[in-house]
Amino acid sequence: MLIRPATPNDQTAIWRIIKQVIRSGETYTLPRDMSEACAIAYWCGPDRETFVAEEGGEIVGTYYIRANQHGGGAHVCNCGYITAPGQTGKGVARRMCEHSLGHARSHGFKAMQFNFVVSTNERAVRLWQSLGFETVGRLPLAFQHPRLGFVDALVMFRAL
Numbered sequence: 001m002l003i004r005p006a007t008p009n010d011q012t013a014i015w016r017i018i019k020q021v022i023r024s025g026e027t028y029t030l031p032r033d034m035s036e037a038c039a040i041a042y043w044c045g046p047d048r049e050t051f052v053a054e055e056g057g058e059i060v061g062t063y064y065i066r067a068n069q070h071g072g073g074a075h076v077c078n079c080g081y082i083t084a085p086g087q088t089g090k091g092v093a094r095r096m097c098e099h100s101l102g103h104a105r106s107h108g109f110k111a112m113q114f115n116f117v118v119s120t121n122e123r124a125v126r127l128w129q130s131l132g133f134e135t136v137g138r139l140p141l142a143f144q145h146p147r148l149g150f151v152d153a154l155v156m157f158r159a160l
Helices: 008-024 036-043 092-106 122-130
Strands: 002-005 049-055 058-067 076-083 111-118 134-145 149-159
Touching: 002 092, 008 036, 008 049, 008 058, 008 076, 049 092, 058 092, 076 092, 092 111, 092 122, 111 122, 111 134, 122 134, 122 149
Parallel strands: 076 111
Antiparallel strands: 002 049, 049 058, 058 076, 111 149, 134 149
């Protein structure tokens, strides 16, 4: 699997991947009716680096990395990951996270923090834990899940 920086030519494929996750409203705190233009502006914004994962010439996942805070908190990065529909369970998210950990280290980040992992996203929670992340905070009833109602969100952290 090749992971490379996203280019403007990748935006259609990125939208195809992130659209379903946004529309489902189950894991990201983005408006479910977010337009393509707004979603691409968010995912590929100037405050972050965006990457795509390719397998056999097809984009199968995407992630972004950015400083979690400005100033005194800029040494901690934050990422978001989305795997293409039909590609879950094939190691795409693991590979993107491993790539992001190496990229973060090589760019001087000292830690990685996920600010808002929806607790019902058990597959992601298990994956992040297997990659060395610890839950350092729980935000009770912080996320309104479209089927389950209000559920907790987790803050997960890993030193680099």
